Amino acid sequence: MCAMVNKRFISRRNFIRKSSQIAQSVYLASITGLSAAISACGGGGGSNTGNTSQNGQTSTPSDNSSPSSVTLLPVPALDNGTFAENGTREFTLNVQSGESEILKGISTATLGYNGNLLGPTLRMRHGENVSIAVSNSIDETTTVHWHGMHVPALMDGGPHQTIAKNETWVAQFTVLNEAAMVWYHPHTHGKTGSQVYRGLAGLIIVDDDISDNTALPRDYGIDDIPLVIQDRRINPDGSLAYMTVMSDKMGMKGDHIIVNGVENPLFKAPAQWVRFRILNGSNARIYNLGFSDERSFYRIGTDGGYLERPMEVKRQILAPGERIDVVVDFSADLSSALSIKSYSSELPGSMMGGGMSMDALDSEDFEILSIQVDRVAVNEVALPSVLTSVELLSADAPDRVFTLERSAGVFTINGKAFDSKRIDERVSVGATEIWEVINNNGMPHPFHVHAEFFQILSRDGVAVKEVDFGWKDTVLLNPFETVRIIVRFQDFPDPDAPYMFHCHILEHEDNAMMGQFVKV
């Protein structure tokens, strides 16, 4: 989406290099147990136990030394799809129910795509035509929204593209995104929170020539590790507790922190640069990520793709819906153990929810992922000093204002509760607009815009700082904060098919903090 100025070319050398990469990844899949990923794209075959496989180390001798109480980090199966004769990359997803072991030794009824929980990681390339056939085998209507994909409104999978029980919906689009990790999840009117909470969420990795040729770690499940961080509350009988107490209406939080669907997993890492592509897939919880030994790590990408250059940090705040792509150097850490934590005690109480929506974990530091560096380097990787170039947008149309509020128990935008029959905003294709988003409420609200990436211009009048650089589709607004973002609407005019903008705390979204825009 015009993020990259360096235009790429496909040389014969690149082509050969690509072919050998494919051969290598197929080989790795077959030796690491990721082979389920390959069969998963055949379409929901009934007997799989889930969408995840342990991260490729189940056959190494060091596993025997793990205490049995440790669960290795599951990695969502990689699904490359299959190619139709016309070159379209085709995927199938089946929405189904099952049982999962989120907590060790306890069975929980869950939902998943092609499995019991979460979904396969769909991998696709910039420029390709893609088709994704989604069938629904659960007892309720659902939708599948491609959060972060730049697609026509009718393919967006919002509340209007419903999939009834036993029906199939086929989304078809050209991949216009640059390399990035985006994700998919239900967007069912009034039920998004409940369906995501029960397990419906999956990742999409988009590759392009820049990501193919980078020195960064990119060996999926080995040194390029997706982390879906969520929280759940689980009843003594193993069932998920959803919206059981009054305060849940402010945002559903749980006391069990899970990564890729399990609590407190262990990731066994090679002693080299390792990449974590992290999604906050929680309904409402905000995390303040950092390593247990206070080491630095490097942000390399945001929601929409690479940053221009790596940024060294010790903390990363991540709100629901946001992604961050980071790398960390473990090359001097062979045989050591550390963890990724949330340093939530460092955040002002207001940021963690303020008043009614705060729970105990909002003011404590807690563990998210244990890491044991147990092997020498497996890939020769490095941290480049320059990653890409990002074009800075400038506005050429009047500003729009969006005020987030709560009145009479309903969350609103510009004083209005969501109405699927009302178009709130009409934007012109070709325009670049500044959206001023005002949080007029004591709770934090991550504001999300469908199908477009934006840039953050300022917070409370202070010009954007480095921590807010890069392409975003979701921006966290602190209580009573005003954030100005800039967004360009380039294509896909359709006066009848709306896209959504909303708060990504799913209980706020379901309780009306959402509006619709069309591109004309």
Ligand code: C2O
């Ligand atoms: Cu991730 Cu409209 O949503």
Ligand code: CU
């Ligand atoms: Cu979205």
Ligand code: CU
């Ligand atoms: Cu909100």
